[in-house]
Every structure is written in C-alpha cells, then in structure tokens.
Amino acid sequence: MKEAFLNIVTKNQGIIHKVCGVYCDTIVDREDLFQEILSQLWRSYPTFRNESKISTWMYQVSLNTAITHFKKNKRRPDRNDFSKSFLQIADEHYDETVEDQLKSLHKAIAKLTGIEKSIVLLYLEDKKYEEIADIIGITQNYVRVKMNRIKGKLKKFMGEV
Amino acid sequence: MELDELKSAWNKISSDNEKLLLNENEINKLLKKRTLDISEKIGRNIRIGMGIILGWVCLGFGIDFIFTPIFEKHFNKPYLTDELMFWSFILEVLNYVLIFTAIIIFWIRYSKIEKGKIDTTNLKDKLTMIIKTLNSYRIMFYIVLFIILLYVVASFSSGFFMEYNYQVKELGINLENLSFWGWAVIVLTFAITLGLFVAIYYLLFNLFFKRLYGRYLKQLKSTLKELEEVNL
Numbered sequence: 001m002k003e004a005f006l007n008i009v010t011k012n013q014g015i016i017h018k019v020c021g022v023y024c025d026t027i028v029d030r031e032d033l034f035q036e037i038l039s040q041l042w043r044s045y046p047t048f049r050n051e052s053k054i055s056t057w058m059y060q061v062s063l064n065t066a067i068t069h070f071k072k073n074k075r076r077p078d079r080n081d082f083s084k085s086f087l088q089i090a091d092e093h094y095d096e097t098v099e100d101q102l103k104s105l106h107k108a109i110a111k112l113t114g115i116e117k118s119i120v121l122l123y124l125e126d127k128k129y130e131e132i133a134d135i136i137g138i139t140q141n142y143v144r145v146k147m148n149r150i151k152g153k154l155k156k157f158m159g160e161v
Numbered sequence: 162m163e164l165d166e167l168k169s170a171w172n173k174i175s176s177d178n179e180k181l182l183l184n185e186n187e188i189n190k191l192l193k194k195r196t197l198d199i200s201e202k203i204g205r206n207i208r209i210g211m212g213i214i215l216g217w218v219c220l221g222f223g224i225d226f227i228f229t230p231i232f233e234k235h236f237n238k239p240y241l242t243d244e245l246m247f248w249s250f251i252l253e254v255l256n257y258v259l260i261f262t263a264i265i266i267f268w269i270r271y272s273k274i275e276k277g278k279i280d281t282t283n284l285k286d287k288l289t290m291i292i293k294t295l296n297s298y299r300i301m302f303y304i305v306l307f308i309i310l311l312y313v314v315a316s317f318s319s320g321f322f323m324e325y326n327y328q329v330k331e332l333g334i335n336l337e338n339l340s341f342w343g344w345a346v347i348v349l350t351f352a353i354t355l356g357l358f359v360a361i362y363y364l365l366f367n368l369f370f371k372r373l374y375g376r377y378l379k380q381l382k383s384t385l386k387e388l389e390e391v392n393l
Contacts, residue, residue, distance in 0.1 A: 006185045006192075013188070017181050035191050042192055044282065060282040067284060067384060068291055070199045070377050105167055114384050124171040137284055138388070 005045050008054055009038065015058045016041075022109055022121045023066040033069050040065045052134075059122065059135045067114040108157035116150050123147060203294045203374075207271055210301050211264065214308070218260050221312070225253055252315040256308065263304045271297050288385040295378045299370060306366045313358050321351055 009016075016037050024030040044061050109120055115136065122132045129147075133140040183191070197205065271294075339347075 002189075006188055009188055010183070010185045013183060032196075035194065035196055036198060038188065038191055039196060039198065057282065064282065064284045064287050065198075068199060068287055068381065070202070070374075101167060102170055105171075113387060114380075115387050124168055126168060126172070 001045070005042060009041060009058075012054060012058055015055060016062050018121065018125070019059075019062040019066050021106075022117050023069065023114075025110065029071060032071075033066060036069060037062045037065045056131065056135055063118040063121075063135065067118065104158050105154070108154045111157050112150065112153065116146070116153070119143060119146055120150050120154070123150075200291055200294050203291075203298050204271075207294075207298055207301060210298075210305065211268070214260060214264060214305060217308075218257060221253070222257070252319075256311055256315065259311070260308055263308070267297070267301050267304060270300075285385070285388055288381055288388065292378065292381050292385065295374055295381070298374070299378070302366065302370050306363065309362055309366075310359055313362060314355065317355050317358060 016034060019037065020030045020033045024033055041058065041061050044057075048057050109117060112120065118136055119132060122135060127135070129140045129143045132143045136143070138146075
C-alpha cells in the first residue's frame with residue numbers, strides 16, 4: 001500500500017507544492033506544511049476510494065490541511081526567499097514582465113482568506129466550478145459568486161502592489 | 162491585468178522545477194519523520210496539562226498532610242492554631258474536591274472529542290473538531306487558573322490571618338486599640354497585595370494562552386463562519 005501511495009504522491013506532488021506556495025510566505029513554513037500535508041494524505045489514504053479523482057482527493061486533503069495549519073510564532077527568515085523559488089518560471093517560458101505580474105498576484109493572494117485562497121488556486125489551476133465546489137464542499141453557485149468577489153479583491157490588491 | 166489573463170502565466174510557474182521536486186525516497190523519509198497534526202499536538206498538551214494539575218494536587222497533598230506535620234513535630238509546637246487549622250483544612254479539602262471534579266468533567270469532554278473520528282476531506286468537520294479541541298484546552302487552562310487563584314487567595318488569607326494572630330498573641334500587640342486609619346492601612350494592604358497576586362496570575366495565564374493559540378483559534382472560527390455563510 002505504501003508503495004502505491006508513494007507513487008501517487010511523487011507523481012502528483014505539484015499539487016502539494018502549489019498549495020504550499022499559496023499558503024506560505026517562507027521556506028520554513030513551506031517545509032512544515034509540506035510535511036503535514038504528506039502525513040495527512042498518508043492517514044487519509046486507506047479511506048480514499050476511487051470514486052473521486054486522485055487529484056480531487058489530494059486537493060481536498062492538502063487544502064484542508066493548509067487552511068487549518070498552525071503556524072508557530074517564530075522568527076521568520078527573509079520573506080522573499082520563498083516567493084523567489086516558488087514563482088520561478090521555467091527557462092523556456094521565462095518572461096520578466098510575467099514574473100513580475102505573478103509576484104504581485106502572489107502578494108495579492110496572500111491578503112485573501114483561507115477559503116478564498118483555495119478557490120483562487122483551483123481557478124488558476126483551470127478547474128471547473130463544479131470541481132471547485134466538490135473539492136471545497138460548497139455549492140457551485142457560491143463558487144461563482146465568491147469568484148467574482150475574489151476577482152474584485154485581487155484587482156484592488158494588485159493595484160496597491 | 163485580469164485574473165483570467167494570468168491563468169496561462171500561472172501555469173508556467175515551474176512548480177515542477179528540480180529545486181522543489183522530491184523523489185520517492187525523499188518523500189518516504191519525510192513520511193517517516195511523521196509530525197503530529199494540530200489536534201494531536203493539542204491532545205499532547207492537554208495530557209501534559211493534566212499531569213501538571215495532578216502533580217500540583219500531589220504536591221499540595223504532600224505539603225498539607227506530610228511536610229506540615231513533620232514541621233510541627235520538629236519545632237515542637239503547632240504551626241497553625243486550631244481555629245485556623247479548621248477553616249484552612251476545609252478550604253484545602255474543597256480545593257481538592259474541585260480539582261478532581263474538574264479533571265473528571267474535563268476528561269469526559271475531551272475523550273468524547275478524541276473518539277469522534279472525522280473525515281479529513283471535509284473541511285467543516287475538521288474545523289469543528291479542532292475548534293472543539295482548542296476550546297477544551299482553553300477550558301482546562303481556565304480551570305487551572307481558577308484553582309491556582311483559589312489557592313493563592315486561601316494561602317494569602319491564612320498567612321495574613323496567622324500574622325494577625327501572631328501580632329496579637331505572641332508579641333502582645335493590642336490591635337483592638339488600632340485607629341480607623343490603622344485598620345484602613347491593614348485592609349488596603351491586604352486587598353492591594355491580594356489583587357496584585359490575582360491580577361498577575363490571571364494576566365500571565367491569559368497572555369500565555371492567547372500567545373499560544375489565541376490568534377489561531379480566532380482564525381479557525383472566522384474560517385468556519387465563512388464556510389457556514391457560504392453554505393446558507
């Protein structure tokens with residue numbers, strides 16, 4: 001069972017990295033959260049039934065863990081360290097303007113609430129409203145309403161940045 | 162720039178870059194280092210807290226029923242007067258009854274939460290469970306605070322009363338002839354010192370809990386509220 005689990009997680013670890021990227025400001029935080037998500041996935045794996053997609057299950061567990069993650073009050077290293085590594089665009093696509101826009105988007109997302117962050121992440125990941133609703137456990141209609149509000153908020157925050 | 166326009170840029174983020182990618186062995190190693198999740202951490206803190214309360218009870222019990230009699234025997238005279246001994250004893254017994262009742266009530270409450278298995282893919286259930294556990298932890302915190310305050314008040318009052326008895330009986334000071342202002346100074350000193358003790362204990366405990374989980378609990382409650390509004 002562990003082998004199958006490791007295989008699934010290794011193949012789909014991009015999901016965990018993106019969730020950590022949206023919810024964490026520093027490398028230390030990201031590592032803590034990554035490990036906690038991994039533990040939660042392992043604990044939840046025996047109850048995972050193939051009724052839902054692997055990605056849906058991984059998003060559910062990862063986002064729930066990130067939203068309820070407890071950050072210790074400790075001195076944090078340079079905040080920029082993490083965004084630099086997370087927002088690095090692959091060389092073949094590199095574009096300075098796009099990277100700047102992504103950085104301001106990342107800063108704007110950081111100002112959203114936990115649930116809003118999960119909705120915007122799934123939206124950016126090109127998930128359909130139906131799937132977003134399924135992952136977060138809210139209605140499709142509300143995802144639509146919430147998404148409109150989030151777009152407004154992000155526009156405002158990105159303007160400030 | 163519109164969010165939709167950023168979708169394609171977002172997909173270019175090299176989250177799959179080599180710096181972040183882990184292989185199966187590295188993931189397996191991380192799994193072996195398995196950390197406690199927040200509920201388990203709070204559970205561990207609760208058990209430590211219960212241990213501290215029990216330790217406190219044992220220490221108090223030892224002082225009252227073992228060390229004090231030894232002390233009295235050694236100095237060959239009763240440390241406490243019979244009158245003081247009686248109401249001090251009643252207070253102590255009341256204190257222990259309170260502590261044991263609190264521990265039992267608290268343990269029943271905590272066990273109920275711990276036994277309730279939750280689905281980790283359901284955010285509402287997970288939030289509710291953590292909030293319940295944290296609230297239990299907060300209740301235990303305040304129970305401990307209340308017991309300590311009660312203990313402080315009882316100890317301070319008996320000490321003050323003993324000092325009064327000592328002044329009257331041993332030194333032959335006649336406090337009955339004390340003027341109104343003399344009494345006022347005694348009462349005020351008693352009230353201010355006691356107030357300071359109580360305030361310091363209360364502030365320290367409150368600050369400790371707030372620093373530890375206060376902000377986190379507030380954040381979880383607001384997330385749950387947001388989720389409930391969403392599902393209305």
